[in-house]
Amino acid sequence: MDISKEEAQGSLEQVQSAADRTRKTIASSYDSYLLIMWGLIWIVAFLGTHFFLAWVWQIWISLCGIGLIVTFLVSWQQFRKAKPIKIPASEKIGWRIFLFWSLLFAYMFIWLSILRPRHGIQINAFMCTTIMFAYVVTGLWFRSYHMLWLGIAVTCITLVGFYLIPTDYYCLWMAPTGGGAILGTGLYTRFFWK
């Protein structure tokens, strides 16, 4: 079969266009919206903690509570509708992911009760890195490399904040960097990923 250079070029452009549209479909799945939501929650919660320290538990419990409810409802709805891209055995994976996160939170509180951290920054850094551990693990499971690298990046950001940033400014550091990284990843995969 012989074709001209122009026809070959046109074919390659069609290939690129179809591949881009497919990746955009993946990117615009619900994951990006949840990342945007959690990024905003981190930013608001950390800033709220910095400026209204006396309300720290109310801020985190209420915002994270809302976040968890929305995450569960969105995930449940998507599970029922089925995502456009199916990973083998994903129907069974949905419940396993839910159990994994539930167990992780349960173990988090068990570990905290055993380790008895000395101050709030320790508790916060512990919880942030544990959640990022879950991002890294799920990123590896599903080959969601943006989740994998996001988990690693925010872990590093948290460690920098814990070890290098003065305690009084930890929350001011975490809001734009940690929260911003999560928010930025969600925005990028939703609107700009091709």
Add this chain to the structure above:
Amino acid sequence: MAQLDNIIHQTVRLQIMSALVALDPGEQVDFVYMRKILNLTDGNLGAHLTKLENAGYVKIEKTFIARKPRTFVNATGKGRDAFDEHIAALKKIIEGSKK
């Protein structure tokens, strides 16, 4: 030497394979979403998928999710190899004409 593939080269089938190869191996795309991505009718997409399936380039799986029938498609290893060779052949044609 890389050769053009007559089955893949057809415009719609080329786009289908491009979309499928953009996914990770083992990932499947829903038939309805593929139709939307490529802006095709059910019949058109179905006919081309059948041709690709007969060549062993794609695998079509019909299943039920939440009691609704769903059809998922993925590229086989043979299909990915054939697609890669086709792309290499296209690039060779373009490079050859530049000399």
